Amino acid sequence: MFGALAKKVFGSANDRRLKTYRPRVAAINALEPEISRLTDDELRGKTDEFRAQLAEGKPLDALLEPAFAVVREAAKRTLGQRHFDVQLIGGMVLHEGSISEMRTGEGKTLVATLPTYLNALAGKGVHVVTVNDYLARRDSEWMGQIYRFLGLSVGVIVHGLDDAERAAAYAADITYGTNNEFGFDYLRDNMKYDLAQMVQRGHHFAIVDEVDSILVDEARTPLIISGPLDDRSDLYNGIDKVLPKLVKGDYEVDEKQRAVSLTEAGNEHIEQLLEEAGLLTEGSLYDAANATLVHHVNQALRAHTLFQRDKDYIIRNGEVVIIDEFTGRMMPGRRYSEGLHQALEAKEHVQVQPENQTLASITFQNYFRLYSKLAGMTGTAATEADEFQDIYKLEVVEIPTNVAVARVDEDDEVYRTAAEKLKAIVREIESAAEKGQPLLVGTTSIEKSEQLADFLVEHGYKLIDFTNPLALEPLYDAAREGRPSKHFAVLNARFHEQEAFIVAQAGVPGAVTIATNMAGRGTDIQLGGNADMRIRHELAHLEDGPERDAKIAEIRAQVAELKQKALAAGGLYVIGTERHESRRIDNQLRGRSGRQGDPGRSKFFLSLQDDLMRIFGSERMDGMLQKLGLKEDEAIIHPWINRAIEKAQQKVEARNFDMRKNILKYDDVMNDQRKVVFEQRREFMAEDSVRGTIDDMRHSVVDDIVARHIPEGAYPEQWDIPGLDADAQRLLALELPVAEWAKEEGIADEEIRERLKSAADAGYADRVERNSAEVMTYVEKQVLLQMLDHLWREHLVTLDHLRQVIGWRGYAQRDPLNEYKQEAFELFDGLITHLREQVTAQLMRVEVMFQQPEEPSLPxxxxxxxxxxxxxxxxxxxxxxxxxxxxxxxxxxxxxxxxxxxxxxxxxxxxxxxxxxxxxxxxxxxxxxxxx
Structure with missing residues (x-):
């Protein structure tokens, strides 16, 4: 109560922070008359002036007001757009290294130009991160007009560029690209064998567009560069034939945790089935030799019990294609890791693709934490504010809209059954369409969208065929005449080819569009429809000329008329057919309506049979509603219900956050090791000669050999002389009279160590002289780098396997994370030892053929x-x-x-x-x- 009172008196923390920016906004506005009088050349000259001031030691922050004023003026002259005051505030938030939460349609792309220009003045490069190649290209060309006008260079990183083009793009003052391309370039750079081949030049400042999508949703899976392994399709298909023979009591499914495990009876049953199928040939299922078989059985069980066709994935052209749960989009090319995708392919009886071995990987969390300063912008970040603060140290600042939001968000309607809910949704659609209001109906999966589509067809609606250029004529005619058209469109992963056009026309009066998750679609829903899209779609067959011009004018006039009708009907009406696990996705759906001051409305229709309601105790609520006398087709509507559902969503969000945080804790262990390996690699590549490192490695190998076979304080008769002699031959390629040395009176381990070192140094010096010092300098570096890469890849595989089984340590009352850290450290220590031994052994035997050396290629x-x-x-x-x-x-x-x-x-x-x-x-x- 006191907190609410203080908020009313003093404002929220967000309000108080926004107030601190007002004086700087006023200062920028005060500079506008002066800046606007400058000629183009004088305005461009400001860039050199700012850089000179920075070179003299002036802090970057002191240049904010004049730099922002210059960018605003450049935007007016190049794009015809002037930054609003709220956009200036958004730019300041980004410059401070925070997240600007700005509603959809508030001009985030233009906002980013302010801090991008200011930070690019330092000459260290600014990266602007987008969600796809199209936006990277578009923004680099569109906003690039401002930067180039002011004398800055702009590059863009998209798929298909070679290393020289990438290096040139990264060398620019400002570089646009996708999160995937930036991350992959970082991994590829750290697999190169020469510093000159590397394309990135550091991680100074990044602005991430759609920051919630990239740093939360995309961060669930790491970026992976992989290489092919042997084909194991017979194993997957064999296990898949066995699995359906399991009965219900053989396994337990936990829907909340998205986990499944075999029971004790299930373990015995699957072992028996595998033996009968000839897949388990020796020992019990849980013997160490059968660890891989256990892993594939568990993945097959997950594929059969937790993953649903047409919800988690679809079958397209004989392939299992993942459906992104947040965007509802197909993700061709992306595959589940650790054999799960192969298990799904076996389940669906399509060709099982070979697995890949990880060559290099990094999570987005750890990649973006490489930047000295990081900022982001999105329309929906507040619900994930704790995660941004905890993982990335990013604060979320809500930026007010330029025009007040006029959308009305109504309370949810909750029905007892899904069938009752569907009937209510159809009634609502008919009611809204009757008065000419455009409708966007959001579903959570392809399956749900197709159920609703079938239900609408039963009620006399027709599905629009967007492959026909004239398919929308009945809709336009009905809209002009003010009657419902009884036509609807479906937008989900099956219809991506028509996605942009479907979304663009969803604002036509009376239009009904069913969409699976609207996050980040990239196309605006314009009331009345999108004139430009219609012109491209309907007039593609017409050549330029009077006829085409007349048709264009007709379409634009028609769209303007339809917009007025849509506004009069109340704007876009968003209906949600189910609550998503994340409030953020619900907010993204709502945000499609009521943009830039347009009227709008939103409402969610729920049933106790929905996934979220069912998992969070709908049986008790169902019983209570029946006792209260809730009749069929009646709904319960109350703000308390909304709050209860929101709390359930918060629980799911918190659980998902904990899962991501836990994954990150494990990945941080590998990340610390990755940073050591990558940094060491760079040092090796930067040195003209690694001879000193090679000498140190050889001496360490000698120390290890002696310590292994001559324990400290042991008597000579306890020494393992045969083992010492064998290791000297294996690792140092030396045949020495070690047995004779050991018989010498009074000899100590230190004396043997020195003799071994001297012999090894002499042997290597002889090899260097025989093969030429110049050639050996080159060979040493290449052997060292290639051996390090080989062992690092093997280490990654071992850590993956360790991570999959370490959770069982919890049953022994031991903390799995601490166990993982300890074992990972021991494995890394072993990696260093193996590196020393293998590099030394190889170089002590190397013979150089005198011919043109080949540059080592990537795997x-x-x-x-x-x-x-x-x-x-x-x-x-x-x-x-x-x-x-x-x-x-x-x-x-x-x-x-x-x-x-x-x-x-x-x-x-x-x-x-x-x-x-x-x-x-x-x-x-x-x-x-x-x-x-």
Whole structure:
């Protein structure tokens, strides 16, 4: 109560922070008349002036007001746009290294130009991170007009660039790109063998657009560069045949934790089934030799019990394609790790693709924490504020809208059954469509959207065929005449090809659009429809000329008329058919309505059979509602219900946060080791010669050999002389009279150690002289780097396996995280020992053939990069190195060799920028892969 009173008197913490920016906004506004009088050349000269002041020691923050005023003026002259005062505040928040929460449609792209310009003056590079290649290109060209006008260089990182182009883009003052491209470039840089080949030049300042999507949703899975392993499809298919024979009591499913485990009876039953199938050939299931089999059984069990077709994934062109739970988009090219994707392929009886071995990986959390300063912007971050603060040390500041929000958010309606809820939604759709109000109906999965679509068809509605250019004519006619059209559109992962057009026309009066998750769609819903999109879609067949011009004028006039009708009907009405686990996704759906002061309305319809309600104790509520006499088709509507549901969502969010935080704690262990390895690699590459390191390694190997076979304080008769002699031959390639040394009167371990070192140094010096010092300098560096990379990859695999089983230590009352840290440290210590031994052993035996040395090439690599706008894999499923193609039996020179131009089923994955396999000569994205 006291807190609420204090908030009324003093304002919230957010309000108080916003007040601190007002004087600086006033100072920027005061500079506007002076700045506006400058000529273009004088305005451009301000950049040099600011850089000179920085060089003299002036702090960056002291330049904020004049720099922001200069950017605002440049935006007016290049784009015809002037930053609002609230946008200036958003820019200041970003400059301070915080998150600007700005409603959808408030101009975040323009806001980013302010801190980007200011921080680029330091000359260390600013990275602007977007969610897809399209936005990276668009923003670099669109906002790049401001930067180039002011004398700054702009680069863009998109898929398909070679290393020289990437290095040039990173060398620019400002670099646009996607989170995936930045992360993959970091990993690839740390697999190079020469500093000159590296493309990134540091991590100074980054602004992340859609920060909640990238740093929360995308951060659930790491970025991985991988290479192919042996085919194990027989194992997956064999286990899949066995699994359906399990009965209900053989396993327990925990829906809340998204976990499944075998019971004691289940363990015995699966062991018996595996023996009968010939998959378990020796020992019991839980013997160490069968650890891989146990892992694949557990993954198959997860695939069958926790993953639903058309909700978590769909089958498309004979492939299991993941559906992103937050955006509802297909994610072709992205695969579940640790054999889960192969288990799903076996379950659905499609071709099981080979697994990959991780060559390098990093989580987005750890990649973005490399930056000296990090900032972000989004429309929905407040619900994840604790996570941003805890993980990234980022504060969330809510920026007020330029025009007050006029949307009305109504209380939820809760029904007892899903069938009653569907009937209520259809009644609401008919009621709103009757008065010409456009409707956006949000669902949580493809399955739910198709159920609703079938229900609408039963009630006389027709599904719009967007492949027909005239399909929307009945909708436009009905809107002009003020009657419902009885037509509807479906937007989900099955209809990505028409996504942009479907969204663009969702604001036509009376339009009904069913959408699976609206997060980050990238296309605005404009009341009355989108004139530009209609012109492209409907007039594509017309050449430029009077007829086309007349049609364009007609379409624009029609859209303006329809907009007025949509406004009069109350604007866009958003209906939610179910609450999502995250409040943020619900808010994103709501945010589609009531933009830039437009009227709007939103309401959620729920049932006790919804996943969220069912998991959080709907049985008790159902019993209570029946006792209260709630009749069929009646709903309960009360703010208390909203609060109860919000608390359930908060519980789920907190649980998911704990899971991500726990994953990060484990990843931090590997991250500390990764930083050591990557830093050491860079030092090796930067040195002209690593001879000193090689000498130190050789001496350490000698120390280890002696310590291993001559324990401290042991008598000579207790020494392991045969073992010492064997190790000297194995690791140092030396045949020495060690047995004779040990017989000498009064000899000590120290004397033997020195003799071994002297012999090893002499042997190596002789090898250097024989092969030439210059050549050996090159060989030493390459052997050291390649051996380090090989052992690091093996170490990553071992850590992955350790992480999967370490949780069982909890049953022994031991903290799994501490156990993991301890064992990971011991494994890393072993990695260093093995590195010393293998490098020494190899160099003590190396013989150089005098010919032109070949540059070492990177290992076979595969990577995925999903375009969030289209759901397409920008890498096209093609390996990122020719060696990887060869390893997989693919022709790197002619990827279309096995494709029949007349049979799209043989094309497989086609890269967006590849020539279309049909033989048209166009790029795939402009031909068969084009968006409708």
């Amino acid at each position: 076979p690599m595969q990577a995925s990069h999903i375009d969030a706008t289209t759901g397409q894999d920008e890498f096209g499923g093609v390996d990122v190195s020719a060696r990887a193609a060869a390893a997989l039996g693919i022709s790197a020179d002619d990827p279309s060799a096995r494709r029949d131009p007349n049979d799209p089923a043989t094309w497989g994955r086609v890269g967006r920028n590849e020539p279309c396999p049909c033989g048209s000569g166009k790029k795939f994205k402009h031909c068969h892969g084009a968006l409708v």
